[in-house]
Amino acid sequence: MARTEERSAADATTTCQYTFDPARHTDARLQTTWECPHEAHGDSDYCRFHMSRDERASNDVTAEDIVARLKRNLESDDVRANEYVGANLPHLSLTYQDINGGTNHVLNFQYADIDGLDITHGRLEQGLNLRGATVGTLKFEGATIGGVLDGDQLSVEGTLSAYETTFREDVSFVGASFHGEVNCDETTFTDDTSFEGATFHDVAHFRNVETTGTSHVLDDHISFAGVEFRDDASFRQATFQYVTFEDTTFHAASDFEHVEFEGDTRFGGVVFDRMADFDEARFHDDACFEDARFKALAEFRGVEFNGGSRTTNDDVTFEGARFEGEADFKLARFRFADFKDATFEGEFNLDRAVFDARADCHRIEISGLANLERSEFREGVTFDGSTFAGDVEAVEAQFYGDADFVGATFRSRVRFTEARFREDASFREAAFHDAAIFRGVVFEGEAKHLEENASFDEVTFEATADFEAASFTNGSFRDVTFHDEGNFRTAEFHKGVEFRIVAGGSGDTYVDLTEATLCGGSVVITADSVVLYDLTKATLGDLNLESEGNQHQLLDHFRFCLTDFDHFDFSNHHAYLERNDWNVHDFLGDESSGRYDVEMTNEVIEETYRKAQDSANAVGDTPAMREFEFKRYFYNRKKNVDIVLHEYSLDVWGRLRKGASVGLNFFMQFTCGYGNRLPRIAVLTFLLPALFGVLYVLGGPLQTQAGVIWDAAQPSTTLFEGLYYSYISFSTIGYGDIGPVGWAAKILAASQGMLNGLFFTLLTFTLFKRVLGGN
Numbered sequence: 001m002a003r004t005e006e007r008s009a010a011d012a013t014t015t016c017q018y019t020f021d022p023a024r025h026t027d028a029r030l031q032t033t034w035e036c037p038h039e040a041h042g043d044s045d046y047c048r049f050h051m052s053r054d055e056r057a058s059n060d061v062t063a064e065d066i067v068a069r070l071k072r073n074l075e076s077d078d079v080r081a082n083e084y085v086g087a088n089l090p091h092l093s094l095t096y097q098d099i100n101g102g103t104n105h106v107l108n109f110q111y112a113d114i115d116g117l118d119i120t121h122g123r124l125e126q127g128l129n130l131r132g133a134t135v136g137t138l139k140f141e142g143a144t145i146g147g148v149l150d151g152d153q154l155s156v157e158g159t160l161s162a163y164e165t166t167f168r169e170d171v172s173f174v175g176a177s178f179h180g181e182v183n184c185d186e187t188t189f190t191d192d193t194s195f196e197g198a199t200f201h202d203v204a205h206f207r208n209v210e211t212t213g214t215s216h217v218l219d220d221h222i223s224f225a226g227v228e229f230r231d232d233a234s235f236r237q238a239t240f241q242y243v244t245f246e247d248t249t250f251h252a253a254s255d256f257e258h259v260e261f262e263g264d265t266r267f268g269g270v271v272f273d274r275m276a277d278f279d280e281a282r283f284h285d286d287a288c289f290e291d292a293r294f295k296a297l298a299e300f301r302g303v304e305f306n307g308g309s310r311t312t313n314d315d316v317t318f319e320g321a322r323f324e325g326e327a328d329f330k331l332a333r334f335r336f337a338d339f340k341d342a343t344f345e346g347e348f349n350l351d352r353a354v355f356d357a358r359a360d361c362h363r364i365e366i367s368g369l370a371n372l373e374r375s376e377f378r379e380g381v382t383f384d385g386s387t388f389a390g391d392v393e394a395v396e397a398q399f400y401g402d403a404d405f406v407g408a409t410f411r412s413r414v415r416f417t418e419a420r421f422r423e424d425a426s427f428r429e430a431a432f433h434d435a436a437i438f439r440g441v442v443f444e445g446e447a448k449h450l451e452e453n454a455s456f457d458e459v460t461f462e463a464t465a466d467f468e469a470a471s472f473t474n475g476s477f478r479d480v481t482f483h484d485e486g487n488f489r490t491a492e493f494h495k496g497v498e499f500r501i502v503a504g505g506s507g508d509t510y511v512d513l514t515e516a517t518l519c520g521g522s523v524v525i526t527a528d529s530v531v532l533y534d535l536t537k538a539t540l541g542d543l544n545l546e547s548e549g550n551q552h553q554l555l556d557h558f559r560f561c562l563t564d565f566d567h568f569d570f571s572n573h574h575a576y577l578e579r580n581d582w583n584v585h586d587f588l589g590d591e592s593s594g595r596y597d598v599e600m601t602n603e604v605i606e607e608t609y610r611k612a613q614d615s616a617n618a619v620g621d622t623p624a625m626r627e628f629e630f631k632r633y634f635y636n637r638k639k640n641v642d643i644v645l646h647e648y649s650l651d652v653w654g655r656l657r658k659g660a661s662v663g664l665n666f667f668m669q670f671t672c673g674y675g676n677r678l679p680r681i682a683v684l685t686f687l688l689p690a691l692f693g694v695l696y697v698l699g700g701p702l703q704t705q706a707g708v709i710w711d712a713a714q715p716s717t718t719l720f721e722g723l724y725y726s727y728i729s730f731s732t733i734g735y736g737d738i739g740p741v742g743w744a745a746k747i748l749a750a751s752q753g754m755l756n757g758l759f760f761t762l763l764t765f766t767l768f769k770r771v772l773g774g775n
Contacts, residue, residue, distance in 0.1 A: 185205050276298050363386060424445045481504040
């Protein structure tokens with residue numbers, strides 16, 4: 001009888017009159033008008049889920065009643081029993097409850113207005129649909145959500161807390177709006193998750209979050225694409241598989257410190273209004289920051305971009321990215337890295353960064369400091385067409401692969417001090433507007449395909465170019481323009497160098513090669529430029545000097561001072577040297593400027609020619625050797641004259657000895673040119689007796705038995721007799737048919753015998769030196 005009454009009462013109930021018209025909601029996925037399946041409560045036209053708040057209060061319907069009814073509905077086999085579309089609900093507390101109705105029917109709260117939903121430490125196996133709903137607070141702390149969570153277009157007016165929550169299936173908050181704090185610290189998303197297009201108005205925490213997904217396709221794991229973070233966002237120590245933040249905007253600070261990005265990561269088009277902190281983050285697969293915009297500090301200290309196994313993609317790309325503040329990659333580690341067309345308005349800090357694979361920095365623009373100190377590029381790096389407006393600090397940088405700076409523009413000071421280029425380095429067509437400092441740089445790469453391992457061809461140096469103590473295997477400076485001094489002091493070119501320098505200013509261009517080593521190559525003097533090369537104490541090997549028709553003599557462009565000519569070939573320059581009286585120490589530069597290490601004194605000039613003499617002798621260039629020896633002894637005499645005249649510490653005996661040395665030197669120069677003037681000594685040897693013969697016929701103290709030319713009936717016969725007597729006296733034959741009469745004649749006759757030995761000895765010495773060559 002009771003069952004019959006119950007059935008009759010059920011038949012008497014009415015269905016809730018609430019309907020939801022999707023036409024009023026352009027984002028609603030419902031295709032037709034939704035009608036509430038639940039029974040009306042009491043005398044109301046609406047069920048307890050769709051009653052107004054006032055009506056619920058008047059009917060004594062509490063939040064606990066609604067929760068109880070909701071749990072009973074979960075037991076129903078009717079799929080519509082769990083539909084609460086458009087419901088107007090109070091705060092629903094399901095804390096510490098295991099909500100499992102035995103079915104997989106989703107709890108559908110689409111477009112509902114809920115004061116709050118609390119499943120703290122609870123378990124919800126059914127899916128939860130909050131699409132388009134408005135929720136006051138949403139709490140999942142410590143909960144396990146076993147079904148799909150659909151929160152697309154959800155609006156959470158208060159806080160969302162999912163601390164230590166586990167979501168076992170898909171989670172979607174596409175287009176959601178979170179007005180309060182969001183706490184997803186230590187949350188686990190085990191299936192695909194999306195916050196695409198969501199807005200976070202308050203602080204958002206995703207620290208220590210863990211995400212996985214069902215496939216390797218990007219966006220299938222977790223997506224924050226197009227999200228707007230209006231307050232601080234922290235992902236510190238999170239672990240992501242495949243994640244995207246494409247076109248996301250961070251209006252406040254963002255924290256990605258120590259995050260593990262285990263799969264592909266995308267930040268393409270992202271905007272960071274304030275500091276972006278990626279310190280010590282790890283990107284284990286490909287990462288994309290293409291067209292990203294960093295308006296403040298971009299902190300990537302100690303970050304690692306390890307990249308994936310795919311060779312067709314860059315392991316990390318910042319192509320087209322814009323850094324408006326400092327970009328700090330100190331101690332970062334990269335594999336294939338792409339910064340092509342990136343813009344850095346502040347400092348670009350790569351201090352001690354390591355690039356294990358290729359780095360592409362084509363056409364980047366850096367307005368602030370470019371800090372490459374002690375950075376390492378293990379494979380090739382390209383800065384072609386890049387612009388460096390601020391200083392460049394690349395002290396002790398290491399380039400293991402080819403380094404290309406072709407067409408780069410350096411507007412401020414550049415320092416590559418003690419950097420090391422192990423392969424080819426090219427700065428071709430680059431422009432240095434301020435000081436370019438390459439002190440102690442090592443260019444040790446081997447030349448490939450006949451190219452120089454260090455190329456500065458067609459480079460423009462508008463300020464000082466400092467290559468002091470630099471070391472080159474092969475260097476090329478063809479068509480380089482120096483507006484200021486070029487400093488190559490103590491530089492070494494182990495195999496060769498090509499210099500063809502163009503003067504950029506109105507005055508002379510000075511290239512300082514003091515104590516440099518040039519083992520080979522060529523130096524070309526252009527037609528319209530006055531370029532002066534200081535080779536003081538330099539070492540020259542097989543170096544070819546050429547001129548393209550300059551108004552000055554070729555060697556006048558070179559200051560040879562204590563220069564070591566290490567097998568330098570003077571034979572290419574004999575024609576010029578002969579025209580210039582074999583003078584190599586003269587120089588177009590101003591010797592009074594005080595810019596030179598060694599003053600060109602007579603002693604220094606003597607030593608310079610000695611070195612030139614030794615080199616010419618070593619290569620078998622006898623003509624040059626003889627001429628340089630002549631110059632050497634000539635300046636030795638001038639040196640000793642200076643000592644005699646100006647060295648006041650010498651005593652009388654010392655001064656006399658130096659004076660004797662000067663006299664002997666002059667005699668050797670005059671007679672035989674220090675053994676290098678065979679025609680001279682030959683002429684003197686054979687014509688000197690003729691001079692004496694003329695003296696013998698002048699009469700007086702010089703009279704001989706040949707007669708006096710003034711009184712002779714036949715002067716020509718008398719002159720002949722005088723010459724005859726002189727030659728036989730000079731040759732020490734002494735026939736006795738003619739003898740001296742005057743006292744002076746007797747002295748001259750006696751001296752001729754001694755002169756014979758002296759001059760014939762000098763003649764023999766000079767002749768043998770000419771025939772045998774050498775010193």
